Structure formats: C-alpha cells, structure tokens
Amino acid sequence: MNRRIWSLAVITFKEGIRDRTLYGIGLFALMIMGLSLVVTGFFLRELHKVTVDINISAITFGGLLIIFSLSVNLMSKDLDKRTIYSVLSKPFSRAQYLIGKFIGLVLLSLTALCMLTLVSTLTIWTVKSQYPVYFKEFVWLSVFQAVFAEFLMLMVLNAVVIFFSTVTTSSFLTLLFTISTYIIGQTVEEVVQFIQSQAQEIQLTTAVKTIIDMTQYIVPNLSVYDLKIRAAHGLSITSSYLLSITGYSLIYSTVLILLASIIFSRRELT
Amino acid sequence: MSLVATLLLYGAAWQHLQHERHVFLQENYMDYTLPFRFTGPAAMEFKGIVSDFLFLKVITFLGERIGKQEEFSDQHFKYLGESVNTITDLDPYFWDAYLFADMIFTWDLKEYEAANELLLRARQYRTNDYRVPYYLGFNYFFFLKDNINGSKYLMEASKLPGSPYYLASLAARLSVYALEHRIGIIFLKEMIRDTENEQIKNEFMLRIKALEIMDQLEQKVREYKKTYRKLPSSLAGLVTAGLIDKIPNDPYGGQFVLLKNGRVYTTSKMLRQK
Numbered sequence: 236m237n238r239r240i241w242s243l244a245v246i247t248f249k250e251g252i253r254d255r256t257l258y259g260i261g262l263f264a265l266m267i268m269g270l271s272l273v274v275t276g277f278f279l280r281e282l283h284k285v286t287v288d289i290n291i292s293a294i295t296f297g298g299l300l301i302i303f304s305l306s307v308n309l310m311s312k313d314l315d316k317r318t319i320y321s322v323l324s325k326p327f328s329r330a331q332y333l334i335g336k337f338i339g340l341v342l343l344s345l346t347a348l349c350m351l352t353l354v355s356t357l358t359i360w361t362v363k364s365q366y367p368v369y370f371k372e373f374v375w376l377s378v379f380q381a382v383f384a385e386f387l388m389l390m391v392l393n394a395v396v397i398f399f400s401t402v403t404t405s406s407f408l409t410l411l412f413t414i415s416t417y418i419i420g421q422t423v424e425e426v427v428q429f430i431q432s433q434a435q436e437i438q439l440t441t442a443v444k445t446i447i448d449m450t451q452y453i454v455p456n457l458s459v460y461d462l463k464i465r466a467a468h469g470l471s472i473t474s475s476y477l478l479s480i481t482g483y484s485l486i487y488s489t490v491l492i493l494l495a496s497i498i499f500s501r502r503e504l505t
Numbered sequence: 506m507s508l509v510a511t512l513l514l515y516g517a518a519w520q521h522l523q524h525e526r527h528v529f530l531q532e533n534y535m536d537y538t539l540p541f542r543f544t545g546p547a548a549m550e551f552k553g554i555v556s557d558f559l560f561l562k563v564i565t566f567l568g569e570r571i572g573k574q575e576e577f578s579d580q581h582f583k584y585l586g587e588s589v590n591t592i593t594d595l596d597p598y599f600w601d602a603y604l605f606a607d608m609i610f611t612w613d614l615k616e617y618e619a620a621n622e623l624l625l626r627a628r629q630y631r632t633n634d635y636r637v638p639y640y641l642g643f644n645y646f647f648f649l650k651d652n653i654n655g656s657k658y659l660m661e662a663s664k665l666p667g668s669p670y671y672l673a674s675l676a677a678r679l680s681v682y683a684l685e686h687r688i689g690i691i692f693l694k695e696m697i698r699d700t701e702n703e704q705i706k707n708e709f710m711l712r713i714k715a716l717e718i719m720d721q722l723e724q725k726v727r728e729y730k731k732t733y734r735k736l737p738s739s740l741a742g743l744v745t746a747g748l749i750d751k752i753p754n755d756p757y758g759g760q761f762v763l764l765k766n767g768r769v770y771t772t773s774k775m776l777r778q779k
Contacts, residue, residue: 277564278557278560278561278601279604280600281599284553284557284596284599284601285557288553288556292554295550418549421549425545425546426546429542457550458550460550463553464552464553464598467553467596467598468598
C-alpha cells in the first residue's frame with residue numbers, strides 16, 4: 236500500500252483513539268452488556284438468545300455511535316478547522332487523502348468492535364457458566380459471524396460518511412445524511428417486500444414505484460448484515476453468504492470512495 | 506441546609522410520583538402491542554432485542570394476573586394473540602414466546618385451535634426441535650382428545666434429535682389403544698421437567714394426582730370385571746366388593762364416576778371447582 240496513504244490512515248486512527256467520546260461510547264456499551272447479566276434471569280429458558288441479543292445489539296449500537304459522532308467529526312474537522320490546506324500541501328492527491336481517511340476510520344471501527352466483542356465474550360461466558368442448562372443451542376461461531384457482518388456494515392457506513400462529507404459543507408449535514416442512509420438502508424428491503432406482497436391492495440403511482448426501485452439500487456441494503464437473530468439461536472451462516480456480503484461491502488465502499496474522490500477533486504476549498 | 510431541604514423535597518416528590526404512577530399504570534396499562542407491520546421496520550436491525558423487550562412486557566403483564574389468580578378474558582386472549590404474533594414475526598425462532606402463549610392458550614383460555622396454529626408456525630422455523638411437535642401432539646391428545654393427530658405429531662417428535670426415548674412407543678400405543686390415564690401421567694411428568702413456572706408446575710402436579718387416582722380406580726374396575734365377569738354398577742361397587750376402602754376424593758373438588766364403558770372420570774372435568 237502507498238506509504239502516504241498508510242501514514243494518513245494511522246494519523247486518523249490515532250486522532251480517533253485519543254478522542255474522549257470513544258470512552259463514553261465504550262462505557263455506554265459496557266453498561267448495556269452489564270445489563271444482560273441482570274435482565275437475562277427474568278426470562279424463562281432461552282437465556283442464550285436474550286444474552287446474545289443484548290450483547291450483539293450493544294456492540295452494534297456502540298459501533299454506530301462511533302460512526303455518527305467520531306467518524307463524522309474526524310472527517311469534517313480538517314475542513315472546518317482549515318487544516319485541510321496544510322494536509323493537501325503535502326505531496327499526495329485528494330483521492331489518496333480520502334482513501335487514507337477511510338482506512339483510518341475503518342481501523343478505528345475495527346478496533347472498537349474488537350474491544351467490545353472481547354468484553355461481550357466475557358459477559359456471555361459469565362451468563363453461560365451461570366446457566367449452562369439454557370445454553371445448549373448456543374454457538375460461539377454464530378456470534379462471531381454476526382459481529383463480522385456488523386463490521387462490514389460499519390465499513391460501508393464509513394464510506395457513506397466520507398462520501399457525504401465531500402458533498403456537503405457542514406458536519407451536521409453529513410451526520411443527517413448518514414443517519415438517513417442508515418435508516419433507509421435498514422428498512423428498504425422490508426418496504427420493497429411489503430409493497431410486492433401487497434401489490435394489489437396498495438395503489439402506488441408509477442413515480443413512487445420508480446423512486447422505491449431506484450432507492451433499492453442506490454442505497455446500501457444494510458439488512459443483509461443483520462445476522463443477530465441467527466446468532467442468538469445458534470444457527471450457522473453459510474460461507475458463501477458471508478463471502479457475498481463481504482464482496483458487496485468492498486465493492487459498494489470502493490464505488491462510494493471513487494465518487495467521493497471525483498467530487499472532492501473538483502471541489503473548490505474556500 | 507438548603508441542600509438537605511431540597512433532597513427532602515425530592516424524596517417527597519419521588520414518593521408522590523411513585524404512588525401516582527402506580528395508580529396510572531393500574532388504570533392505563535398498555536395492554537396492546539403494535540403489529541409487525543409497524544414494529545418490524547421501526548425495530549430496524551434490533552428486532553431480536555425488541556422481541557425480548559416485548560416478551561418481557563407480556564410475561565410481566567399476564568404473569569401478574571396469573572399470580573393474582575385472575576380469570577382471563579377475551580381481551581387477554583386478543584392481547585396475547587397479537588403480542589405473540591408481533592414477537593414471533595420479529596424473531597420467528599423465539600421458542601419461549603411460542604411456549605408461553607401455548608401454555609396460556611390451552612390451560613387458561615381453552616383456546617386449543619389458536620395454540621395449535623401457533624405451534625404449527627413454530628414448526629416452520631424450528632424444524633429440528635422435537636418440542637414443537639411434542640407439544641402439538643400433547644394438545645391433540647390431552648385437550649382435543651384426538652389420538653390420531655396426537656400420535657402423528659408424537660411420532661414426528663420422536664424422530665427429532667434430543668427427544669425422550671419413550672416417545673416412539675408412546676406414539677405407537679396412542680394410535681393403537683384407547684385413551685389411557687397412564688399416558689397422560691407420563692406426558693405431564695415430562696412436561697414438569699421442562700417447566701420453570703411454579704404455577705403451571707403445581708397445576709400439572711394436581712392433574713397427575715387426579716389422573717393417578719383414576720388410573721388406580723380403573724385397574725380395580727378391571728380386577729372386578731375379571732372376578733365377577735361384569736362391570737360394577739358404580740364405584741361404590743368396588744367398595745362393596747372390598748377392592749377399595751372408600752371412593753377417593755377428587756383433588757379438583759368433584760366426584761369420581763364410573764362410565765358405562767368401564768372408564769373412570771370425574772365430575773370436575775379436572776377443572777378447579779369453586
């Protein structure tokens with residue numbers, strides 16, 4: 236890999252790690268995980284499901300908060316504080332700058348996810364040793380597969396942050412667009428399925444249908460990364476499915492970074 | 506000084522709010538669950554944890570009523586039906602939700618068809634779980650007195666991993682012989698092993714007690730028939746013949762009776778008498 240890109244990625248990563256928001260988010264996720272130790276006892280027998288649900292949801296939530304706060308800030312900081320000029324005066328292109336930033340953000344998400352997974356592994360292990368009878372259906376591999384899928388989703392969202400920060404002029408707008416993309420990405424599959432199943436009952440105009448069709452191709456389908464329910468019930472995921480979502484994330488992120496590079500290289504920085 | 510006064514004021518306000526909230530919840534408990542059409546997209550990728558939360562709400566709401574021994578009404582049936590539909594739409598593998606609803610539908614609400622419908626839905630997802638056809642078989646056998654379907658599902662359960670060893674023979678016996686109280690006892694003992702809820706456990710134990718008495722009485726009736734080559738006219742005949750000391754009491758508060766076919770049943774129909 237280009238050394239310049241790598242050094243930029245490392246700088247971004249270090250800057251993110253130093254941010255105190257990260258500790259707040261980590262603490263919050265830990266609290267949710269700790270909650271699973273208490274709440275699980277309220278349920279009847281599928282304690283493994285409840286424990287895994289709470290823990291993977293906490294990991295996901297922590298990962299999302301990092302994107303919405305840290306990633307957005309790290310991207311817009313250079314533009315807002317005008318440090319972009321000194322960065323871009325160095326001998327590398329704007330595209331390289333974006334790629335470096337993207338890798339740094341992905342590294343940050345990966346590290347945070349690894350830390351949260353480590354803690355949730357301990358939490359699940361504690362509950363498991365407390366109620367071994369109710370963990371017969373539990374499979375560690377499914378949990379790690381689900382976390383891996385969440386990482387892929389965070390990678391796509393990091394690319395979304397990069398893309399919107401080159402399009403918009405304020406960090407608030409980047410945040411707003413990223414959250415919107417997340418919500419649409421999570422619901423678009425269900426909306427399309429619902430419309431298809433109720434095609435006769437719901438009368439939609441051609442324009443609305445076209446918009447929904449277009450949205451489904453443009454916005455990333457984020458529900459493909461949701462393997463939490465399967466993990467909670469110890470159901471395995473095929474390697475071809477995992478391969479498919481990995482390919483989808485890599486290609487989608489590459490397209491977004493490319494588009495962002497084109498836009499960013501034409502942008503007048505004032 | 507002012508801090509102490511503020512804290513005292515806070516304590517009083519908190520207590521007052523607790524009281525008001527208690528009254529409010531008693532009057533306005535949200536005994537409805539939004540359908541999956543709304544909760545599904547709204548839960549986004551957190552469907553699992555939302556299903557847990559909704560299930561916890563249902564067991565708290567209905568559990569409190571079970572604890573107070575309140576009678577269930579049509580409204581409870583509607584609430585449980587809607588909630589379980591939403592919960593199992595969010596997580597179609599959630600066995601606790603299916604089983605809890607099955608228990609309430611059958612034992613408390615006598616809605617056997619609804620219970621079986623739910624279990625059939627669970628069967629689509631939990632294809633490797635012997636408990637789903639097991640409970641279906643139990644419902645058909647025990648509540649609906651349908652031995653053919655009961656045996657069909659038990660046979661299905663016996664072929665799935667982890668099923669108790671006696672299921673296959675039980676299924677075979679069910680399909681060949683008429684209803685026997687002993688089979689019910691075996692069934693219930695297995696269900697006690699798999700039940701955490703103390704209320705339901707006690708209910709099962711009471712039923713086992715009644716079934717055991719009826720089973721013993723039927724044995725005595727068979728002995729009587731062997732000796733006298735005819736059935737006694739009533740259970741009192743067993744006392745006269747010296748086979749039993751007295752007609753035992755029905756733990757449900759009814760009276761045991763001898764049917765014309767030699768079977769023993771109870772006037773309580775195994776429901777608690779008021």
